[in-house]
Amino acid sequence: xxxxxxxxxxxxxxxxxxxxxxxxxxDVDQLTDAVARVGExxxxxxxxxxxxRAVVDELEAKMNDEE
Numbered sequence: 001x002x003x004x005x006x007x008x009x010x011x012x013x014x015x016x017x018x019x020x021x022x023x024x025x026x027d028v029d030q031l032t033d034a035v036a037r038v039g040e041x042x043x044x045x046x047x048x049x050x051x052x053r054a055v056v057d058e059l060e061a062k063m064n065d066e067e
Contacts, residue, residue, distance in 0.1 A: 007048050014041050 017034045020026050026034055 005044065005048065007045060010041050010045055014038055014045075 017038050021031065021034060
């Protein structure tokens with residue numbers, strides 16, 4: 001069973017990783033993994049926003065058709 005995606009939790013994780021990077025709390029190996037993780041998380045956030053935009057566009061088109 002996969003966990004439900006939470007945009008807010010994902011952004012919080014990105015912020016925590018960035019904080020670790022900015023405050024030098026990661027060694028080189030961890031840094032490489034952290035940067036890769038941020039890339040994955042950003043891709044998920046972008047998809048979520050793109051999907052939300054598509055829903056808004058669809059609703060907007062329906063509303064315009066009804067007028």
